[in-house]
Amino acid sequence: MSVSSAIKLGVVGCARILPAHLRGLKAIQGAGFSNFRITALCARQIRDAQMFRKRGEGPPPRPPVTTVMVNDPLHAPHMYVSDLHDDVLPELYTDWRAMLRSADIDAALILTPVHLHHQVAIDCLKSGRHVLVEKPFAITVRAGRRMVEEADDRGLILGVAESIRYAESTRIDRWLVDSGLIGDIQIWISGGMGAPDWSPDVIVAKTPWRHRKLMAGGGPAVDGAVHTFDLIRYLCGEVSEISALAAQLEAVRFIRDEEGKVVERVDNEVEDVFFANLRFESGAVGTLFGGVAGHGEPTGLRDGSVVYGTKGCLKCGDVIRDGGERLDGRDLFRADADAVLKEQWFPRGIKDVFGLELLDFLRSIDREEPMDASGEEGLRDLACSMGVLESSALSRPVGVAEVLEGRVDAYQAEINDHYGL
Numbered sequence: 049m050s051v052s053s054a055i056k057l058g059v060v061g062c063a064r065i066l067p068a069h070l071r072g073l074k075a076i077q078g079a080g081f082s083n084f085r086i087t088a089l090c091a092r093q094i095r096d097a098q099m100f101r102k103r104g105e106g107p108p109p110r111p112p113v114t115t116v117m118v119n120d121p122l123h124a125p126h127m128y129v130s131d132l133h134d135d136v137l138p139e140l141y142t143d144w145r146a147m148l149r150s151a152d153i154d155a156a157l158i159l160t161p162v163h164l165h166h167q168v169a170i171d172c173l174k175s176g177r178h179v180l181v182e183k184p185f186a187i188t189v190r191a192g193r194r195m196v197e198e199a200d201d202r203g204l205i206l207g208v209a210e211s212i213r214y215a216e217s218t219r220i221d222r223w224l225v226d227s228g229l230i231g232d233i234q235i236w237i238s239g240g241m242g243a244p245d246w247s248p249d250v251i252v253a254k255t256p257w258r259h260r261k262l263m264a265g266g267g268p269a270v271d272g273a274v275h276t277f278d279l280i281r282y283l284c285g286e287v288s289e290i291s292a293l294a295a296q297l298e299a300v301r302f303i304r305d306e307e308g309k310v311v312e313r314v315d316n317e318v319e320d321v322f323f324a325n326l327r328f329e330s331g332a333v334g335t336l337f338g339g340v341a342g343h344g345e346p347t348g349l350r351d352g353s354v355v356y357g358t359k360g361c362l363k364c365g366d367v368i369r370d371g372g373e374r375l376d377g378r379d380l381f382r383a384d385a386d387a388v389l390k391e392q393w394f395p396r397g398i399k400d401v402f403g404l405e406l407l408d409f410l411r412s413i414d415r416e417e418p419m420d421a422s423g424e425e426g427l428r429d430l431a432c433s434m435g436v437l438e439s440s441a442l443s444r445p446v447g448v449a450e451v452l453e454g455r456v457d458a459y460q461a462e463i464n465d466h467y468g469l
């Protein structure tokens with residue numbers, strides 16, 4: 049694929065999540081989808097951008113933020129744009145507005161801290177560029193709504209890099225639900241407390257901004273649960289009402305060195321645990337909890353996420369029917385799912401979730417069709433996350449529609465005011 053016909057990408061934010069995106073692009077390139085080039089890299093500090101441009105150049109990569117959670121995308125090995133293509137190398141910027149003025153790009157990947165998502169996205173869209181923004185979609189629902197409106201007005205593609213939507217386990221679970229094997233959904237259950245590298249009082253992902261309300265929007269109810277809400281909505285349909293409690297248990301969070309000496313600290317301004325009960329439009333009910341606090345050791349539900357239906361349940365990829373019959377979901381999918389659907393979800397057998405979301409973005413630009421994880425989907429996931437925090441702030445159940453439409457913003461008002469939203 050020649051440079052001139054390729055979709056040219058500018059990346060804003062060159063740090064911890066970028067290697068997972070580069071690895072994803074390598075995966076789709078390996079499967080023959082190579083009609084892209086990264087022609088611009090933008091970071092607040094030039095050294096961050098230099099770190100990714102060309103193998104053998106730039107400052108040395110930083111060590112991964114987690115050594116324990118090997119499946120976390122933040123554990124992806126360091127990569128360079130030159131590992132993908134060397135017929136064109138990216139120009140480097142420290143100001144996204146300058147990038148938009150002078151770089152040759154058709155689209156932007158926004159991988160910045162959350163408070164910049166709407167600011168960068170709206171500027172990109174105003175300049176006529178398509179946008180794929182990392183999760184959570186925006187710092188508030190109102191900020192996210194502005195992004196969606198801007199993209200709609202201009203007929204541009206806007207998507208959220210919601211990796212869970214593209215995971216093999218998610219797609220297979222969706223197929224199992226659609227196949228009717230567990231009947232109509234009645235109950236959702238999922239939860240976990242703490243994480244090996246982040247609890248009880250560690251600065252999550254070595255990013256202090258994650259604990260600042262005006263930079264992150266919220267704690268794990270947003271940062272982590274936005275993924276879970278995407279999964280929940282994808283499998284169970286829309287959440288209509290949320291009744292939740294969120295709490296901030298650790299006032300200060302730290303980064304410690306190998307000897308345990310504190311090297312960085314941040315005042316924690318966001319919740320570090322939450323508990324949420326859900327009602328669905330379908331009449332189903334559910335519960336979800338999570339957090340990055342909890343002393344001693346983390347706790348996970350032994351069975352992970354569970355979906356109960358009127359004929360059985362879905363647990364760890366297995367279908368368990370009334371009477372005890374247990375079916376392996378993956379085997380069923382391999383044997384019985386339609387080949388067209390398999391190719392749609394896993395083109396040419398790609399399984400890398402970042403690769404799949406990026407391919408969906410590139411194809412959506414080509415075909416002028418919305419992404420599966422569209423901006424509207426990202427906004428709805430965020431409205432559920434913010435619903436948790438709004439419900440807790442108001443000490444009452446909230447309707448997700450109230451949050452989506454901006455009729456409830458007791459928690460978000462401070463952020464909206466700060467950014468003039």
Ligand SMILES: NC(=O)c1ccc[n+]([C@@H]2O[C@H](COP(=O)([O-])OP(=O)(O)OC[C@H]3O[C@@H](n4cnc5c(N)ncnc54)[C@H](O)[C@@H]3O)[C@@H](O)[C@H]2O)c1
Pocket residue numbers: 060061062063064065066090091092093096121122142143144159160161162164182183184209210211253255271
């Ligand atoms: N999909 C996932 O599973 C997943 C995992 C981790 C992070 N994320 C998301 O990725 C995004 C980034 O997270 P991270 O952990 O990589 O953050 P990070 O702090 O490591 O990186 C942020 C980058 O943004 C740049 N930046 C900050 N201010 C800027 C400015 N004014 N102009 C240009 N660049 C600027 C920084 O220089 C840095 O390169 C967040 O939205 C986060 O939620 C997603």
